[in-house]
Structures are given as C-alpha cells and as structure tokens.
Amino acid sequence: MDTHPAKRVEIIIEAVMERHLTQALSEAGVTGFTVLPVMGGSGRSGEWSREGQVGRASGMVAVICLIRPERLDTLLDAAFAVVERHIGVVCITDAQVLRAERF
Amino acid sequence: MDTHPAKRVEIIIEAVMERHLTQALSEAGVTGFTVLPVMGGSGRSGEWSREGQVGRASGMVAVICLIRPERLDTLLDAAFAVVERHIGVVCITDAQVLRAERF
Amino acid sequence: MDTHPAKRVEIIIEAVMERHLTQALSEAGVTGFTVLPVMGGSGRSGEWSREGQVGRASGMVAVICLIRPERLDTLLDAAFAVVERHIGVVCITDAQVLRAERF
Amino acid sequence: MPGIFQLAADNLVSPIILSFLLGLIAALGRSDLNFPEAIAKGLSIYLLFAIGFKGGVSVSGHGLDGKLVAALGAGVMLSLSLPVAAFALLRAMARLSVTDAAAIAAHYGSISIVTFVAATSLLAGQGIAAEGYMVAVAAAMEAPAIVSALWIVVARGGGGKRMSADLWREILLNGSIVLLIGSFVIGWMTGQGGLNEIGGLFVEPFKGVLCLFLLDMGLVAGRGLRTNRSTLSLRLVAFGIVMPVVGALAGLIFGIVLGLSQGGVVLMMVLSASASYIAVPAAMRVALPEANPALSLTLSLGVTFPFNLTLGIPLYMAAAEIAAGGNF
C-alpha cells in the first residue's frame, strides 16, 4: 500500500478555546482536523474530570491534525497564537498517511 | 523496561462503517483494536459535530490498532478496502510496545 | 517554532484501574497526563463496547502522557507495575512538543 | 378557508413549535446552546417507545378493524413509489448527479417520526381520533424507500452497492424501526393494563419531552443550515417544499381509498410528506457513500421538517377535512 509522509499534530486545549483554535487553523489553511473528547487529566494546574460537570470551564478537547510536513510551521504558528496564554499541550509525531491527495 | 517495535495505525472513519471496518480487520487477522469516540471535525466535506445528533450518519470514530511491523501491509489492505469509498483518514506511526507477546 | 523532543506514552487500561494508574504515575513524578474515553474494542479477551453499560467493569480508558525522553523508564516502570496483571496495552512514540518547560 | 390560517396560527404559538424555533434561532445566531449527543438519543428512545407503545395500546383497545394489513401495504407502496417521484422532480428542478438525487429521494420516500408525533399531538389537541396502527404504518414506511433509491441508482448506472443480505439486515433491524415495532407489540399485548402501569412516564410528560426534543432538532437544523448554506440552491429549497405537498397528496388519495378515519388520513399525508433524518441518512452513508450527506440532511431537516411542522400539518388537516366533507 502506498503511504506518504505526514505530520500528526495533537493539540490538547481547553474546551472553551476549541472554536478559537479551529478557526485559527482554518485561517492558516489547515483543511482537516478531528476533535476527540477528553474525560479528565492532570497538570500543573491540578487534576480535573468532566464527570458531573455542566459548565465548560474545566474541560479540554484533543484536536488532531494530519498535515503535509512542509505545512507544519504554518500550523504551529497558528496553534501557538491560540494556545500561548492558555492551558494546553501540543505534540507532533512523524506519520505516514494513505490517500495523500486528501491533505 | 523491554520494549518492542510496533506500528500504531489510527483510522478515523464514519461511525456507520465501524462494524464493517472491525469485521474486515478481524478477517485480516488483526487481533486487537480500540475504538475512541470522536466529537467533531472538519474536512473537504465540511464541518460536523456530534452535539445533539440522534442519527449516526454524521459522525466518526477513531480506531487504533497496534500491530507488529510485518503485519502492517495486511492491515492496510483490509482497512483500505473499507475506507476506499468512504470519508476517512488512515495514519501510521512507528511505536514501541510493552508486552509484545500480546500482539 | 521551537520544538523539543519528548516521548508520547499511551496506556489503554481497564477503567477500574484508572485511579490506580494515575496515582502510580503521580508517585513516579509524572506531572501531567490526559485521559480519553474509549468506546469499545477487541483483544484476546474478546470484544466489548460501552453502549448501554452501567457498571465500569467492562470498559477502558486511554491515558496519554507526554514526558521528557530521560524520564521514560521511570514512567514505564510505574505503569507496568499497575498494568502487569491487568488487561491493557502500552505504546510509546517519539514526539516533539512545544513549550518544553511544561514537562 | 379561514380555518386553515387560524389553525396554522394556533399551531405556531404552541410550545412545541416555539421550542423548535428557539433552537433554530439560537443556532443561526451562533449561540453555544447544545444538547449532549447522549441526551438527544435518550429523548428519541423515549419518544419512539412512547409513540409505539401508545399505538399498540390503542389497537388493543379498538381492535384491528381489518384495515391494518391494507394500510401497511399502502405504506410500503408509498415508500417505494415516492422516491421515484422525488427523483424525477429533483432531476427536473435541480441539476443533481444521479447519486445525489437518489439519496435525497430515499429520504423523502421514508418518514420522519417526529413530524408524525407532532401531527398526532395536534390531532389529539383538536379531539380528532386516528387509527392506533398508523404507528405500524410509520414503521413499515421507514425502509422501502431505501431499496427503491438503490434500485434507481443501479438502473441509472450510477454505481452504488447492490443490496447485500448484510445491508438488508442493517436496514430492517435499524434501531428506530425495532424500537417502534417492539414497543407497538408491547402496547398491543399489555393493553390498557400496561398503559396504567407505565403511563406515568409515557403519557403526562410526553409533550414536554417532545418540546425538548424539538428544541434540540432546531439547534441541529440551525447549525446544519449555517454550515451548509452554500450547498442549498434555491431550486433545492423549492423541492424541499414542493415534494412534501406532492407526498401529502399521494397520502391523501391512499388514505381515502383505504377508508381511513379523518385523523388517519392526516397521518397518512404527514408520513408521505415527511422526510427521514435518522434511518435513511445512515443507510445512505453505507450504501451510497458518494452522495453528499450535507445535501439531503440539510434539505430534510432544515427545509422540509420546519415547513411540515409549521404550515404543512395544518394544511394537510384542512385538506383532509375538506376531503372528508366530500367537497372536492
């Protein structure tokens, strides 16, 4: 099977910032992403869990973008502008994808 | 700790195709996979979100398979046969696993 | 953008063991992790799905830790002590992270 | 006919319609109001169970008047034939690919159970009785349209999967069909005694739950309209309003020929006029993946559903009344 090199960027960010992030990504020309729910976690600002919560203040989502390697920097710049002042982590891994024409 | 090389394959596919995909994987001899829920996303066919949805038509899931590197091609062939006509992305990363006897 | 090498450790473990695992990680000095919900899966102990389930016995979660490469072994030792007798998989990938001071 | 307008106006200020509008406006205005997916599904399980169960109880009370089988047959025929009409209309009105036109046609041959429920509520509010087995007719009309649409695609060389045994099973054992038929049978078997036992959940709170569900549907419809605005041409919107009227007419004729009560005729019209947004969209993703899902869902949920809810149902009620009065 034909595979093509790509970057897998995973951004774990506060739920309230999801719309801000995906908008910034779109504006930076990122054409695809997938949002996964997050149940809980722990970091420097303590532990949290979504259980029983109504408000969106304490909660995060994981946004996954697969992109061509040459577009990585544009994406990171856009993501960083949103994440900068906020709670969140950004993680990049090397990957291979099928159907590269989609990215 | 002893680790062993493996491939991590992540297939993001339409929710209605989940059963078709996992069946194809099983038939191809893939013995393990994990299915993660997906909340929303964006791609060439536009933006979508699971919020408030009843039907399964607009929605995706993420299927993660860890396999021995030598079994990658079999898996990709099986996955591709299902994904081919459908919305979805396939992403492969190099990984290390504990307890290789399990894969 | 400045990125820094890190390890991305993904531990898929029984939901009832989540607290045991995160406690072991904390004790091993892991300062951050994120927990993703899991909908279903398949392995040597058969297929399962969370649909309609009340009890937590059959269900898993995915715990993701980003750590500095030099701390990997400590983390794996701690994780392994919990996972050892239990159903679950541990997968490590090489990654790059932004804002390394956070890890 | 001032009656129609009065009825339509009354209908418009019911909490049910207003809840839908609230959702629609909130979503179009980009509010972050939303229902969790699990709650939306929970509400739909409640509604399906309630409507099926109460239909079954009503059949157990009045007995089968021998028309059930005929009505089921009529429903299947409507569901099989309406997609052909819809397909022809779509090819004439909007220039869609065979696949997209067939996918939309499948939606319009099938039914929307919420539209059915809203009509039932409105009829009950007016004191107009209807046959309890119309719920079974609704269930029978869910799937045939899918077969019809796939057949159109194959006939037109548009590709598409042939109906495999697996696909058949998937369509017929679709959760909403199973729940509707199953609860209908439970209602039928347990009758009034069963209703006394569990009516406390399925009768009094029913309309309130319907309100919340319609609020959610308004949110989903509004978000769909907002995101997919560009996919809807004016011609498509026109189809989304013309087709229900065509369907309702077919339903009217079948209803009268079958000799249904006035309420039954209205429900037959509503079933024919309404378009699926749960079962068929999912089936289309499996069987016709090349069809654009945004197109059919936006049309069904964003155009036809609100049309039926606000103007359609009162119109069909008026038409059925005129027909019942014999003043053709």
Place this chain on the structure above:
Amino acid sequence: MPGIFQLAADNLVSPIILSFLLGLIAALGRSDLNFPEAIAKGLSIYLLFAIGFKGGVSVSGHGLDGKLVAALGAGVMLSLSLPVAAFALLRAMARLSVTDAAAIAAHYGSISIVTFVAATSLLAGQGIAAEGYMVAVAAAMEAPAIVSALWIVVARGGGGKRMSADLWREILLNGSIVLLIGSFVIGWMTGQGGLNEIGGLFVEPFKGVLCLFLLDMGLVAGRGLRTNRSTLSLRLVAFGIVMPVVGALAGLIFGIVLGLSQGGVVLMMVLSASASYIAVPAAMRVALPEANPALSLTLSLGVTFPFNLTLGIPLYMAAAEIAAGGNF
C-alpha cells in the same frame, strides 16, 4: 398450584418483562438499537435513588420494628456464606479454575438491585406489603460476598490480592451502595413530607423508567450472550439456574426465622437468588484480574437475571405464600 403458573404468565406479559425481552431479541438479532452509556447510567441513578428513598420513607412511616438490625445481620451472613455454596457448586458442576469459580461466587453472594426492584413492583401490583428497610438489607448484601470470595481464593492458594485498606474503601464506597444508603437516609429523614415534595419524579414515572432500563439490560445481556456464547458451557448455564434456587431457599429460611412479612420473605429470597452485575464485576476486575470477566457477567446478566425475572420471582412468591400458610 395453578396459582404459580398464572402468576408467572401474568408476570410475563407485563411491560417490564416484555421490554427486557425486546432488548434481548433485538441484540441477539444484531439490531443496532442501543442506549448511550450516559443514559443507562442516568436511569440507574434514578432507580437507585427512587428505591432507596421510598424504602426510607416507608421506614419513617411504619417505624423500625426492631427487626432491622437482625435483618441487616442476616443479609450480611447470607452474602458471606452464599459464595461458599456457589463456589462448591461451581467446582462440582463446572470445571473452573479457583479464580474463575471464586469470581462467579462473589457475584451470586451479592445482589442485583434491578431484580429487587422488579420484585417490589410485582409485590406492589399484588397488594402484598413488604418491610421498607429491605432496601437497606439489599445495600448491606452488596459487598460482603466480595470479601468472602477473596478469602476463598487466598485459602485455596489461588493468588488474588489481599484486602488492602484501599480496596476496602473502594468496595464499601462504591457508588451504588452510597446512593442506595444515602437516599434511604434522606427518605427516612424527610418522610411523607419529602415524598410529597419529590414524589412527582420518583413515584408515577417509576415503572416506565424501569421498563426503559430493562430494555437496555436486555440489549446488554443479548449482546453479551452473542459475543461470549462460546464461554458458556451447558454446565455453567445449569449453575446459573440452580444457584438462584439454592439462594432463594436460604433466603426463605432466613426470612421466616426473622419473622419477616410475606413480602419481606419474598424480597429476602430475591436478594439471595439474584447475582450482581454492577458492583461485584468492577471489584473483581481490581481484586481478581486473572478471572475471566466475560464468564461471570454473561452468566449473571444473560442467564440468572432473565431466569429470576421471568420464572424465579413468581416461584419465590408462591413458595413464600405456601410457607406463610404454614403448609410445609
């Protein structure tokens, strides 16, 4: 004894049982009907709160007749000793490893609160009163069986974790136990006044919610049976039917010795006959991870639960009636 069969037949056509069967059949037939996990949990929270609260209210009304402590003690003893019987039976009937047998034994020593609720409903339908504090007995019987089973494993050298303080806390503060006891206390403290305040949610709609919950349990049980068919030997299935009868007998004796009312005796039998499928499975995954979870869950939910629901409860009611009549 035609009464038993009549009762069983009546029982079978109640909406509650039929809902369970609908779920079972739908899942075995591979329908995609399913409840979201959150909805299933929400329904179980409702049921636990309602049953606990109403038990407490009833105690506040009738007063404690001094037997509560004795009944609680009896419950703990039953929960501690039934696993020993189950373990012996399992080792005799099916050739299981010590660990697997002990894990299953823990399930049968503990209780299924839904079976308890169904029995309560049936009793209420027959106008048979029962002690309100039986809910507290149910709560008291949840955990001891776990201790007993772990003790068996250690005694038999089967490995297994010793009871750490942490494990104790985890078992005793299990959500369903806390909710059941907590709502019981709330009902007790607020009494009839409390019931008047919140009865609108917890009384009238109760049976309908139970229906939906049983529909979900049918779906889960059916899916479990379908997936794990191969793990269930005929001998295990036999155990899944014999063991509840053995348990019910023990419950009958304890109930009579305690001098419970006829309804109370039935509930004591039902508690002893039923097998856990929420609290114990989770505890076993922590304490006995080597045990095969599919085995005990399929047996408990797929065999014993339907048996109790359909045949068991009427049988136990008949037995209690005979015993109450003194015709041993």
Place this chain on the structure above:
Amino acid sequence: MPGIFQLAADNLVSPIILSFLLGLIAALGRSDLNFPEAIAKGLSIYLLFAIGFKGGVSVSGHGLDGKLVAALGAGVMLSLSLPVAAFALLRAMARLSVTDAAAIAAHYGSISIVTFVAATSLLAGQGIAAEGYMVAVAAAMEAPAIVSALWIVVARGGGGKRMSADLWREILLNGSIVLLIGSFVIGWMTGQGGLNEIGGLFVEPFKGVLCLFLLDMGLVAGRGLRTNRSTLSLRLVAFGIVMPVVGALAGLIFGIVLGLSQGGVVLMMVLSASASYIAVPAAMRVALPEANPALSLTLSLGVTFPFNLTLGIPLYMAAAEIAAGGNF
C-alpha cells in the same frame, strides 16, 4: 427571631438540601459515585427550561406590572457594581493578584440559577408569591459582571483581553442565557394553555429533578474541595461567606426601592448573593486565562453555594420579612 432558626432547620431537612449534602459527603469520602457529564447537562437544560417557561407563564397570567424594566435595570446595575465591591473586599481580605481577584469578582456579580431555583421552591413551599419576571432579571444579571470585571483588570493594568465583538457575542449568546430567555418568552407567549400542555414534564417532576441535580452539584463541589483544598485560604473562605451577605444587602435595598413583593425581594437578594459557576467560569477562561480557575470555582461552588443553600436563603427570607414588616 426564632423563626429564622426554625426556617433554617426546616430547610435543612428538605430532600433538596439533603441530596446536596449526600453528594458532598460522598465526594469528600472519595466514593466513586458520579453523574455522567451528559446527564448533568441534561438536568441543567431541563431546569433552565422549566424555570424560564414557568416564569413566562406567570408573567402572562399576572401581566407586566410595569416594574419589569425597572427590575431588569436594577439587575444590570447590581451585576455591574457588585464585582467592584467584591474586588475591593478581596484585595482587602485576601492577598490575590489583580487578575485572580477580578475573576472571582465576576463570579459574585453574576448569579447562580440553581440557588435561585432552590429559593423559588422554598418560597413556593411557604406560600410566598414572587414576580414571575424575576427569571428575566436572573438572565439579565448573568453577563454584566463579566464586563465589569474585565474593565477592572484593564483599569488596574492587569492585562486581560479587551472586550472584542466576538467575546461580546460569546458572552451574551451563552447557552444558559439563551435557554432561560427563550423559554421565558415561550412561556409568556403560550401562557396557561402552554403550561397545561407541557406541565406534565415541567411541574410535578420538577423538585425531584432539582434533587438529582443538587446531588450532582454536591459531588462536583466535594470533589473540587478535595482536589483544591490547598488553594483555599481561610481568608478566602471568609470572603465566600461575607460577600453573599453583602450582595444580599444590596439586593434587599434595590428590591425595596423597586417596590417588589416580599418574595421578589428575597429573589433579588438571592440573585445578588449567589455566585456563578457555569457562565462566568467559561467566560473567564477565554478572557482572563491567567486567572486560576480552581480558585473561583471552588469558592463559588464549594463555599458560597452551600452557604446560600443552607443558611443564606432562610436568612434572606427572614430579613425580607422584617423589612416588609417595616421594622427596620
């Protein structure tokens, strides 16, 4: 004033308060009892819709007595000015950064709708009437406090985002505000007829749902207290009790000046005394990300909410009664 203590004692043994305490104790004791997020959100949607709708119905019945606009204005003024008082108090009592103090101040200027609902229930239980439009005042008080707090930060050079058009939209179209106002309008438009239609869901079961929601809030509050114990200094806890009393006093004055009914005065006090834990926390994460979210949430949900629920509301009721009697 023995009346206050009696009232407080009665209040404490209501199922509503006891449910909250159950949740609190369970979470502090580290039980794994919890509500799925979707259920918690579903309950909150129900409560917001019910309270908004019934407020609207009540306005449609009694008519607008001309004071609505004045009351809305008063609410906005309170919401704008209370953060200034809170900020000053915080800077005096606890040594917090400008950002943290402002974020907390925003919570206290805004309102907690559950506290409002609990007070409404208590008033209804005592047969004390209140203006239906107080729900609209509640909605009006949600957002202005955010503006006020951001203004404080800018004025004090604490950084923070200036209010962009986008942020304005996000705050004003917040789901809970839209739902509250929307259902208020629906209730107003449909009146008693609408209530008859959907009251079966929104009236009788209401208090039971409130119980379950408070159980969940107790769980969340308890977990928050357990996890973030260290962030709460004694001075902060003191603030969490002093500030609601200060707010209530302001509400009392405004309520009397406006000439509200005794119940209306109580509700105005409760709104002013309560602190947001849904809308404002989310807005603060967007607009003041540097503020520690654990601080304000723990204080609002873990200290002020329980204080208001148990002691505050009876106290405010007594104060309003004294004021109404003219015995200043």
